[in-house]
Amino acid sequence: MILESAILYVKPELQEQFEKDFQIAGQYISSINGYIRHSLSKCIEQPNKYLLLVEWETLEDHTIGFRESPQYLEWKKLLHHYYDPFPIVEHYTNIISNNNS
Template identity: 50%
Template sequence: MILEHAILNVRPGESPAFLVAIAEALPLMTATPGFIGFELRRCHENADRFLLLVRWETIEAHTIGFRGSDRYQQWRQKLHHFYDPFPVVEHYGEPVVTS
């Protein structure tokens, strides 16, 4: 399993509209073969910052299956204008230490 991670800094005051937009956009991602699960968490210290966590079967499910699809173009149109700065997206493998 691959864990996609991004810190989403939303423009100040635009979080309510962002949350509506991401709820509308989410089916675009969940329709991708290899999609496992999605979490969006709000930061306690900054209400306009969110942690995005997406679980994929493989990195290619995200990078080719989703980002290479027409659905991703719709995702971009709905969401990318909210971010400042634009987020860095990283992919992580299986846990190396757990408790």
């Protein structure tokens, strides 16, 4: 499993509409082969800062399967104008898990 992370800085005056549009955008990313799940969290200390986490089966499911798809073009059209600056996307692989509750 690959974890994609992106810190999203949304233009402050557009936060409410971004959150609505992000709910719509979820249909595009979740339709891609290799997609597992995603979450969007809002920063408490900096309200226009969001953390996007997406789990993929493989790196290529994101970098090729999603980024080269028609769904990505819709995602991009719906969301990319909200960001300032444009987010840096990174990918992680798990090396240690602790599932103790």
